Amino acid sequence: MNENCLKSDVKSMSQEDLKKLQLELLKKQVNRVYEKSRFYREKFDKVGLKPSDIKSLKDITKIPPTSREELEQNFINILTVPHSEIATIRLSSGTTGHPLRIAHTKKDIEMIAEASARRLIYHGATKNDVVQITSAYGLWQGAWSMHWGAEKIGACVIPVGPADSERQILLIKQFGTTILYAATNYHFRLVEVAKVLGDDLSKYNLTTAFCVAEKPTGAQIAFLKKECGYQRVISDYGATEFPGFSVNCAEDEDVHHVWADFYLVEVVDPETHEPLDEGEKGELVITSLQREAIPLIRYLSRDITEYIGFEKCACGLSHPKISAEIDREDSMTKIRGVTIFPSHIEFLLSNFPGLTGKCQILVDKRTPRHETTLRVETNNTLPVGAEEPLKSNIIAEVKNRVGITFNEVVFIASGQLENKYKKVVVTR
Numbered sequence: 001m002n003e004n005c006l007k008s009d010v011k012s013m014s015q016e017d018l019k020k021l022q023l024e025l026l027k028k029q030v031n032r033v034y035e036k037s038r039f040y041r042e043k044f045d046k047v048g049l050k051p052s053d054i055k056s057l058k059d060i061t062k063i064p065p066t067s068r069e070e071l072e073q074n075f076i077n078i079l080t081v082p083h084s085e086i087a088t089i090r091l092s093s094g095t096t097g098h099p100l101r102i103a104h105t106k107k108d109i110e111m112i113a114e115a116s117a118r119r120l121i122y123h124g125a126t127k128n129d130v131v132q133i134t135s136a137y138g139l140w141q142g143a144w145s146m147h148w149g150a151e152k153i154g155a156c157v158i159p160v161g162p163a164d165s166e167r168q169i170l171l172i173k174q175f176g177t178t179i180l181y182a183a184t185n186y187h188f189r190l191v192e193v194a195k196v197l198g199d200d201l202s203k204y205n206l207t208t209a210f211c212v213a214e215k216p217t218g219a220q221i222a223f224l225k226k227e228c229g230y231q232r233v234i235s236d237y238g239a240t241e242f243p244g245f246s247v248n249c250a251e252d253e254d255v256h257h258v259w260a261d262f263y264l265v266e267v268v269d270p271e272t273h274e275p276l277d278e279g280e281k282g283e284l285v286i287t288s289l290q291r292e293a294i295p296l297i298r299y300l301s302r303d304i305t306e307y308i309g310f311e312k313c314a315c316g317l318s319h320p321k322i323s324a325e326i327d328r329e330d331s332m333t334k335i336r337g338v339t340i341f342p343s344h345i346e347f348l349l350s351n352f353p354g355l356t357g358k359c360q361i362l363v364d365k366r367t368p369r370h371e372t373t374l375r376v377e378t379n380n381t382l383p384v385g386a387e388e389p390l391k392s393n394i395i396a397e398v399k400n401r402v403g404i405t406f407n408e409v410v411f412i413a414s415g416q417l418e419n420k421y422k423k424v425v426v427t428r
């Protein structure tokens with residue numbers, strides 16, 4: 001086992017020591033990417049920045065941020081290792097016509113396993129646990145992270161992946177599953193199916209639920225505890241780009257602790273990218289401090305949350321906190337069976353003169369066909385009579401490139417988009 005894994009000193013390190021460690025790791029990482037990644041070297045050179053200019057944690061703001069589009073389009077140039085050192089690759093839908101590719105070296109995998117193992121141990125897991133994973137493996141990261149972490153602590157892993165719900169329930173019984181890793185909605189589906197079968201999940205050995213994708217509400221947590229006998233219902237936050245990121249606080253379900261030795265976080269204004277103070281809500285910016293193959297340096301996550309800071313928590317961790325109320329600015333959504341990323345539509349809109357590229361998608365699920373409206377921000381220069389043809393062109397372009405026909409396009413003057421950080425508004 002890697003020596004800095006799971007050691008109580010990493011878990012209980014003080015704020016000062018964690019900051020010291022972060023600075024040391026940041027300097028190392030910045031030097032490394034400048035030397036080995038063409039993409040980052042060019043980024044630094046463009047603003048006349050040298051790795052030696054990073055002398056404090058605050059100096060990180062001197063580095064220009066990296067967008068998801070840049071990550072999608074520059075895989076080869078960001079890569080800091082030769083292909084022979086890549087151990088595995090992950091992929092998710094791109095928003096610019098390129099898929100998002102993330103590579104991991106063996107050391108990266110070890111880091112993700114460590115972070116995931118720590119998260120399990122923090123929530124009371126031991127080698128005696130039986131961990132059933134119901135999420136898809138494949139090219140997504142979540143199931144793999146849980147798998148690697150559970151293996152590392154010596155637990156028994158049941159790597160089911162997506163399967164028939166009756167089968168999942170049968171396995172819970174047969175193997176005495178204690179920890180169930182599933183999409184939040186799927187936990188409820190299993191309760192429903194068990195009821196139809198005349199079964200009762202609270203009779204079995206379940207102790208811990210990890211809820212993926214959506215944060216469960218207080219009422220949902222209480223429901224799952226009652227129906228399944230869980231002692232803990234934990235929300236799981238992360239993404240393919242930043243695996244092994246955080247752990248849901250055991251004392252406050254509305255907070256995640258970010259593993260400070262693996263990731264450095266900031267919150268910035270989503271539009272100007274100016275740093276915001278602790279306690280302010282903004283876009284989460286992530287720097288990976290130890291990743292090798294595809295390091296993230298000031299990566300704009302598109303997730304909107306609040307940075308609460310390093311203050312020591314009642315749970316005993318000093319690792320910095322972020323609010324678990326996270327709005328995915330680029331929340332993937334399915335409309336009439338078509339998967340949509342708002343950023344893909346924004347990318348298309350940015351090619352139209354007169355538009356800022358910003359938009360908001362409204363879906364009315366009360367209507368039988370789930371009527372959709374695309375609210376499009378203009379830069380106030382639309383000439384009279386230009387709106388109607390532009391609407392038709394936008395609808396045609398989005399249909400052609402994304403595969404969905406919007407029922408309506410509404411133009412909104414620059415700065416007037418209500419609740420602008422919410423890219424998808426669903427009315428039920």
Ligand SMILES: [Zn+2]
Pocket residue numbers: 249250251252257313314315316317
């Ligand atoms: Zn805590």
